Amino acid sequence: MIELTETGIDGLDSILNGGIVTNSTTLVSGNPGAGKSILGLQYIYNGVTMFDEKGIYLSFEEDESDLREAAESIGFDDWAALVETGDIKVYDKQVLLHDSSSRTGSRRFSPTSRAP
DSSP, X not given: OOOEEOOOOTTHHHHTTTSEETTOOOOOOOSTTSSHHHHHHHHHHHHHHHHOOOEEEEESSSOHHXXXXXXXXXXXXXXXXXXXXXXXXXXEHHHHHHHHHHHHOOOOOOOOOOOO
């Protein structure tokens, strides 16, 4: 039987027949403003606050400050505290590139994806 991870998002878990497949990679795509970042924030936040799980938010667009503002704007007022305690880790492109280059000496970074 396939193990599912609940998102904690009203209606979404029902549409997904219980949640997202555990330990899978899930691509969320859409036009600018469609709510992809908000979905990600809510998924991570719910994991921490509803299911006692830790979360990692990877962003190639927004930086940590932008994400904090977005989280707080939708009522996640304790987002900064959860980041501070390490329950939520935020890695934006600057952190990812800096950490990668300082650890490996690499000067080039290329994220890839598989076409459907």
